[in-house]
Amino acid sequence: xxxxxEVETIRAQLDKxxxxxxxxxxxxxxxxxxxxxxxxxxxxxTGRTIESVERRAKLLIWRLDxxxxxxxxxxxxxxxxxxxxxxxPGKHDHVIFYLxxxxxxxxxxxxxxxxxxxxxxxxxxxxxxxxxTYGPEPLLSSPETLANRLVRPKTRSLKAALLNQATIAGIGxxxxxxxxxxxxxxxxxxxxxxxxxxxxxxxxxxQQVLKEAVKQHGTSADDYVDTRGERGDFQRFLRVYGRKGxxxxxxxxxxxxxVHAQRGTHYCPKxxx
DNA sequence: AGTGCGACCTGATCGC
DNA sequence: TGCGATCAGGTCGCAC
Numbered sequence: 328x329x330x331x332x333e334v335e336t337i338r339a340q341l342d343k344x345x346x347x348x349x350x351x352x353x354x355x356x357x358x359x360x361x362x363x364x365x366x367x368x369x370x371x372x373t374g375r376t377i378e379s380v381e382r383r384a385k386l387l388i389w390r391l392d393x394x395x396x397x398x399x400x401x402x403x404x405x406x407x408x409x410x411x412x413x414x415x416p417g418k419h420d421h422v423i424f425y426l427x428x429x430x431x432x433x434x435x436x437x438x439x440x441x442x443x444x445x446x447x448x449x450x451x452x453x454x455x456x457x458x459x460t461y462g463p464e465p466l467l468s469s470p471e472t473l474a475n476r477l478v479r480p481k482t483r484s485l486k487a488a489l490l491n492q493a494t495i496a497g498i499g500x501x502x503x504x505x506x507x508x509x510x511x512x513x514x515x516x517x518x519x520x521x522x523x524x525x526x527x528x529x530x531x532x533x534q535q536v537l538k539e540a541v542k543q544h545g546t547s548a549d550d551y552v553d554t555r556g557e558r559g560d561f562q563r564f565l566r567v568y569g570r571k572g573x574x575x576x577x578x579x580x581x582x583x584x585x586v587h588a589q590r591g592t593h594y595c596p597k598x599x600x
Numbered sequence: 601a602g603t604g605c606g607a608c609c610t611g612a613t614c615g616c
Numbered sequence: 617t618g619c620g621a622t623c624a625g626g627t628c629g630c631a632c
Binding site: 328329330385400401402403404441443444490492499500549589590591 | 623624625626627
């Protein structure tokens, strides 16, 4: 599932492929996940030039001219794919963007198998209110800043805290489990049980695992592919996620999987205290 | 206020 | 060329 490293990979590719281009036309094949409506979004972006593509948490932000923004959330199976001119739309394609760049044309498809993701046309004010709901960006913050976010509410578990986008932005199920393993902490521990040293260690491991995953272009444990349809490489470096019953890379104890905070949760019963 | 859980959605996988 | 049940997960909204 796309979390910070996967969304960042896509952001970089979109920024490179879209910056300075004009949205000449938009073809909607399925408008059920377009906000505020298919018509408003289509009319709002057509003819606009893309100034840059940015990211906050797991949200992609196309900065268009006229202080207009196209927000895209991939949720689990949302995809942006650059496709050739002879491309035939697939079953799950929702939108095709036709781009022009001084006579050159290209196209980008938005698709989403599970229809959880969405595209939203936003103005300055809307964008500001959405961004205000997110906690600090983990790769743009100090470990101390992140550690300070992992204090309250004290009965909340590490896992629930890491998954909460208002606590720290961009972490999902995979990297929550991976960060906890690296820090040697059980995901179900309560925040209040952490020493300040443990808190700082967890904050540093969150940063480290996200940084390494960005370098590997994300994790393709499931459906994730980038804008060229290529998989990430970080699944080769996962220590616990998706490794139930397999040996812990540190101590060889079989990895356990349980449900915690409504999510599949993986940990090493020996290494993680 | 904080927590837990269902809903949203489809494809893959499992059990019989 | 079986088929129904279960699981996966990011986020929202609702009940407690």
